[in-house]
Each structure stands twice: as structure tokens, then as C-alpha cells.
Amino acid sequence: MSMRALLCHMDIVLSDGSTADSTRTSGKPARLNLGDGSLSAAFEAEVAALQPGDKHRFTLSAADAFGEVNPDAIHHLDRTRFDAAIELTPGVIISFTAPNGAEVPGIIRDVAGDSVTVDLNHPLAGHQVTFELEVMQEL
Incomplete structure (x- = not known):
């Protein structure tokens, strides 16, 4: 897989509908590095084809998002x-x-x-989460 990076605004929504985190709050989009192993395979599969201007909402299991509680x-x-x-x-x-x-x-x-x-687990470990992405630009 080729290396590429996307700058995205991202909301992370829990199963109860509450927003756990949002880059819009800080006004600083997140950089997603594809192909370097920093993202789970399931997450990469969801975002691999996205282009600037695209909006995408998807839900991942705990194992594919922030991992199970260790x-x-x-x-x-x-x-x-x-x-x-x-x-x-x-x-x-x-x-x-x-x-x-x-x-x-x-x-x-x-x-x-x-x-x-x-x-010391990630605060969202063990949770199914929904990601709402808006691709701002490709880096």
C-alpha cells in the first residue's frame, strides 16, 4: 500500500450517541497516516479511497478502533x-x-x-465507536 496522509476533521461518537472527541472543538484537523501501520486495518480500509471534500461515517468494533481493555x-x-x-x-x-x-x-x-x-488503557478501549470524517486535504 502506498503511503499517503489525509488531514481530516473527525468526530468520535460513542454507542449512546455522545461525542467522545472532536477535532472541530480544537479547530485542528487530525492527520491520518495511511500505510504506516499507525491505523488498524479496518480503519484504513474505510478511509483508503477518500478524497478531499469527502464525508464518511463508519462504525468500528472496539478491537478495530482503540483496542480491547488490556x-x-x-x-x-x-x-x-x-x-x-x-x-x-x-x-x-x-x-x-x-x-x-x-x-x-x-x-x-x-x-x-x-x-x-x-x-493506562486508552479511555475508549473496549468501546465500539463511530467515526465521522470530513477530508480537508491530502498531504
Whole structure:
């Protein structure tokens, strides 16, 4: 497959109809790199033939969108590993530094005594999602 990139406005809609994310909110279209392995095969198949000006809506299973929930990405950490100023309540998102130096968002799922449960799965892992794309330009 040849490498190409599309600049798209994208809304990500959950099965209950709520919008999980939208590039229109920030006013910054997303760059989709086709052919480099960064997108799932199912996602690439949906967008491969799109051209500037096209609008396309499609739904992907969790496995083809952001992946299934990986239990190995849920960690129980001691409260002492967190800065005292950080609010440790369920739903709070904290940035962690991965071994490779990348910043990874983690969601606090539970706090019990000195044990803090952190979920490093993508917030949309395990969810079927609908993508609403509008191709702005080919790069």
C-alpha cells in the first residue's frame, strides 16, 4: 500500500450517541497516516479511497478502533508514588511517563486506603465507536 496522509476533521461518537472527541472543538484537523501501520486495518480500509471534500461515517468494533481493555494496563500503585498536591479521585486523568519517555494518560479508577488503581488503557478501549470524517486535504 502506498503511503499517503489525509488531514481530516473527525468526530468520535460513542454507542449512546455522545461525542467522545472532536477535532472541530480544537479547530485542528487530525492527520491520518495511511500505510504506516499507525491505523488498524479496518480503519484504513474505510478511509483508503477518500478524497478531499469527502464525508464518511463508519462504525468500528472496539478491537478495530482503540483496542480491547488490556488487564495488564491496570496498575495498583501506592499513594506515596503520587505528588501530594495531586487530587486522587476516580475519573481524574494523570499523565505518566512511559519507559520510552512518552507521556501516557492514566485514569484513576479507585482509591482504597493507600492503594490507587490506575488504568493506562486508552479511555475508549473496549468501546465500539463511530467515526465521522470530513477530508480537508491530502498531504
